[in-house]
Amino acid sequence: MPSSPTGKIVMMQGNDACAEGAIWAGCRFFAGYPITPSSEIAEYLVRKLPRIGGKFIQMEDEIAAMGAVIGASLTGAKALTATSGPGFSLKQENLGHAVMAEVPCVVVDVQRGGPSTGTPTLPAQMDMQQARWGSHGDHGVIALTASSAQEMFEQTIQAFNFAETYMTPVILLFDEIVGHMTERMVLPERASVKIVNRKQPTVSPDEYLPYEKTKDDIPVLANFGTGYRYNVTGLCHDETGFPTNDAKKIETNILHLTEKIERHRREIMRWKTFGLDDAEVCIFAYGGVARSAKRAVKECREAGMKVGLFEPTTIWPFPSEEILDIAGRVKSFVCVEMNLGQMAREVELAAKCKAEIHRVNRVDGDPITPNQIIDKVKELV
Amino acid sequence: MFDYLEYIRERNFPHIWCSGCGDGIVLKSLIRSIKKLGIPKDEAVMVAGIGCSSRTPGYLDINTLHTTHGRAIAFATGVKLANPRLHVIVVTGDGDATAIGGNHYIHGARRNIDLTVLLYNNYIYGMTGGQVSPTTPRGKNASTAPFGNLEPSFNISGLAQAAGASFVALGDVYHVQQLDKLITAALSKKGFSVVEILSPCPTAYGRRNKLANPVDLMNWLKDNVVQKDKLDKMAEDEKVGKIASGILWDVEKPEFSAEYDKLIERLKAEKRSAE
Ligand SMILES: Cc1ncc(C[n+]2csc(CCOP(=O)(O)OP(=O)(O)O)c2C)c(N)n1
Numbered sequence: 001m002p003s004s005p006t007g008k009i010v011m012m013q014g015n016d017a018c019a020e021g022a023i024w025a026g027c028r029f030f031a032g033y034p035i036t037p038s039s040e041i042a043e044y045l046v047r048k049l050p051r052i053g054g055k056f057i058q059m060e061d062e063i064a065a066m067g068a069v070i071g072a073s074l075t076g077a078k079a080l081t082a083t084s085g086p087g088f089s090l091k092q093e094n095l096g097h098a099v100m101a102e103v104p105c106v107v108v109d110v111q112r113g114g115p116s117t118g119t120p121t122l123p124a125q126m127d128m129q130q131a132r133w134g135s136h137g138d139h140g141v142i143a144l145t146a147s148s149a150q151e152m153f154e155q156t157i158q159a160f161n162f163a164e165t166y167m168t169p170v171i172l173l174f175d176e177i178v179g180h181m182t183e184r185m186v187l188p189e190r191a192s193v194k195i196v197n198r199k200q201p202t203v204s205p206d207e208y209l210p211y212e213k214t215k216d217d218i219p220v221l222a223n224f225g226t227g228y229r230y231n232v233t234g235l236c237h238d239e240t241g242f243p244t245n246d247a248k249k250i251e252t253n254i255l256h257l258t259e260k261i262e263r264h265r266r267e268i269m270r271w272k273t274f275g276l277d278d279a280e281v282c283i284f285a286y287g288g289v290a291r292s293a294k295r296a297v298k299e300c301r302e303a304g305m306k307v308g309l310f311e312p313t314t315i316w317p318f319p320s321e322e323i324l325d326i327a328g329r330v331k332s333f334v335c336v337e338m339n340l341g342q343m344a345r346e347v348e349l350a351a352k353c354k355a356e357i358h359r360v361n362r363v364d365g366d367p368i369t370p371n372q373i374i375d376k377v378k379e380l381v
Numbered sequence: 382m383f384d385y386l387e388y389i390r391e392r393n394f395p396h397i398w399c400s401g402c403g404d405g406i407v408l409k410s411l412i413r414s415i416k417k418l419g420i421p422k423d424e425a426v427m428v429a430g431i432g433c434s435s436r437t438p439g440y441l442d443i444n445t446l447h448t449t450h451g452r453a454i455a456f457a458t459g460v461k462l463a464n465p466r467l468h469v470i471v472v473t474g475d476g477d478a479t480a481i482g483g484n485h486y487i488h489g490a491r492r493n494i495d496l497t498v499l500l501y502n503n504y505i506y507g508m509t510g511g512q513v514s515p516t517t518p519r520g521k522n523a524s525t526a527p528f529g530n531l532e533p534s535f536n537i538s539g540l541a542q543a544a545g546a547s548f549v550a551l552g553d554v555y556h557v558q559q560l561d562k563l564i565t566a567a568l569s570k571k572g573f574s575v576v577e578i579l580s581p582c583p584t585a586y587g588r589r590n591k592l593a594n595p596v597d598l599m600n601w602l603k604d605n606v607v608q609k610d611k612l613d614k615m616a617e618d619e620k621v622g623k624i625a626s627g628i629l630w631d632v633e634k635p636e637f638s639a640e641y642d643k644l645i646e647r648l649k650a651e652k653r654s655a656e
């Protein structure tokens with residue numbers, strides 16, 4: 001998608017932009033449970049979906065919402081759920097079912113402060129590692145971030161495209177800052193927006209194996225009701241979709257869930273840089289915080305300091321190769337996050353001691369300011 | 382001879398159930414009901430939770446979805462709402478539906494979404510080896526109630542009725558002809574329909590409660606499950622310990638997925654008249 005698209009200029013709240021992006025992506029099913037700061041997504045879709053033949057349902061809790069989304073997706077509907085920390089915790093088991101059964105769907109987490117009920121109305125980025133490891137068992141994960149309403153729109157479309165391409169749930173890790181910010185954005189020309197729809201079988205029902213190994217390692221799941229009767233389960237299964245206790249088949253199943261994401265890393269990995277070419281200090285930031293970081297870079301540059309920004313817009317899988325490459329060129333990283341360094345740990349691992357790792361963290365519910373970042377940079381250059 | 386082969390997944394046999402387990406009897410009754418109603422296999426979806434009973438989907442040749450413990454009704458709600466053309470059958474155990482999945486059970490009933498819920502009640506957690514369940518009768522033994530269960534048990538059919546289900550029935554695996562009729566009626570009903578099916582578990586329940594022999598369990602069902610109208614006519618002292626079977630509740634009320642489709646049509650009409 002072009003970074004500055006041409007089209008209709010609108011004022012939109014981030015959460016509304018996410019909901020609108022879902023509709024553009026072809027989302028026709030939403031199941032959710034109210035929670036601040038994500039509820040606007042549900043409130044937008046409840047009005048829009050029935051007007052375009054789509055379905056909306058407020059479930060009895062987030063566990064149910066995640067289950068309903070998987071059920072709907074198996075009939076062929078592109079399906080979405082949206083929540084925040086406490087609800088994201090509740091979704092984890094069924095999220096794992098979607099991973100295991102390879103059911104495409106999109107889960108939005110507009111992050112607030114935790115643990116527990118934490119700070120319902122204040123921003124945070126404390127679910128970054130939960131998105132990676134929150135559901136039990138080894139598996140690959142795709143998670144995306146956004147630092148503007150425009151990006152919430154675009155990344156939501158991207159999330160559906162990834163989900164349909166790789167047959168997996170995709171997590172959108174937004175935060176309260178971006179979710180509740182109303183700002184100018186551009187709704188692009190429809191024709192310029194690429195939409196991916198999952199494949200359907202080309203063989204006859206007799207020859208069909210839902211989890212057969214394909215060339216690109218992605219299964220082809222027929223929509224329920226189309227004449228291909230197969231089994232979907234959260235148990236370890238073989239290519240038929242039926243449970244297995246065969247050690248070799250179990251291993252194949254589990255390795256596949258990580259490898260299918262790793263194999264497509266190049267296509268999934270996205271990031272933005274700003275002033276990084278000759279930088280000595282690389283600021284690592286994402287989401288709402290990346291905006292303060294960009295401002296900090298501008299001010300540092302004006303003051304003659306060689307500072308740049310690396311903003312991962314795909315956060316899982318983690319851009320380890322890119323970080324290692326940057327680590328060879330800069331003196332240090334400053335990881336700026338509204339948590340206690342959840343992604344800084346990943347940067348540290350990826351940088352392999354080739355650059356120093358510094359942190360700017362904030363967990364009091366106030367956004368990180370450009371000055372806080374600049375003060376840190378000044379200590380380093 | 383009735384041809385079950387048309388409906389089963391022969392490749393997955395032998396099944397996992399113990400000899401003397403009631404769950405296979407329910408599967409056959411369900412197959413006969415599907416056949417009787419002429420429901421096309423391609424348009425039927427079975428959604429199950431986790432448990433011995435919830436392993437049924439592996440054996441039935443329709444669209445099948447084995448979910449997570451207690452959540453079958455939530456998944457099934459998504460299937461049905463997204464594609465109301467599909468016949469959605471939920472298979473769930475007493476623990477699955479009324480302990481961990483209790484919230485989905487009552488809200489599915491309240492919504493009156495068109496699902497046929499076959500709730501296998503064996504008074505125990507079978508799959509995990511016999512722990513106490515919300516339906517284990519007071520005083521009975523379980524691996525986690527070795528001194529006798531202290532808790533009162535749930536009336537799970539009554540719960541569905543109170544929560545808003547439009548059809549509630551109780552059957553058992555001894556009175557199989559009646560079970561066929563109840564499952565057929567539940568499948569035909571538009572709305573949230575529950576058939577509570579007493580399906581004995583000799584292994585995890587019987588063994589601990591002096592009913593280890595499957596024949597004894599069958600005899601227990603024969604003697605204690607009585608058709609509701611017959612039971613109503615019995616003297617008070619005869620009624621003690623007896624369980625009423627048959628259709629316990631059957632009312633007409635708006636069904637959720639159909640109501641949603643009406644909303645879509647209404648909004649379309651409003652848009653047309655505005656244009
Ligand atoms: C979240 C979760 N908790 C616990 C379990 C373990 N577990 C598997 S089946 C089961 C109980 C099943 O009992 P019931 O629903 O009565 O079905 P039955 O096996 O008796 O047919 C439990 C507790 C699980 N799979 N998932």
Ligand code: SF4
Nearest residue numbers: 398399402433507582
């Ligand atoms: S443990 Fe009980 S419920 Fe499970 S298969 Fe055996 S007899 Fe049936």
